[in-house]
Amino acid sequence: MTPMSDPAQREGFRRIAAKVGVGVSAFTVFTAGWIAMRSDDWRTIVAVSGLALVAGIIAAGLSRQNR
Numbered sequence: 873m874t875p876m877s878d879p880a881q882r883e884g885f886r887r888i889a890a891k892v893g894v895g896v897s898a899f900t901v902f903t904a905g906w907i908a909m910r911s912d913d914w915r916t917i918v919a920v921s922g923l924a925l926v927a928g929i930i931a932a933g934l935s936r937q938n939r
Contacts, residue, residue, distance in 0.1 A: 890934045897931035900924070 904924035908917045 886937070890937045893934040894931050897927040897934065900927040901931070 901924045904920040904927065908920045908924075911917050911920070
């Protein structure tokens with residue numbers, strides 16, 4: 873029997889991975905906002921705002937899985 877073949881272990885791993893993913897996504901949103909505030913170039917502002925949007929969508933999806 874492989875270590876991840878147990879459904880309870882798999883669910884626990886999935887829950888932990890989702891929490892880590894939400895944390896990474898939140899850090900990405902924060903960092904993108906900080907970079908956008910510091911930038912004078914509109915292309916950089918748009919690019920990091922787009923990155924923040926994608927990270928927010930990912931975080932929302934992962935937090936939905938975490939329930």
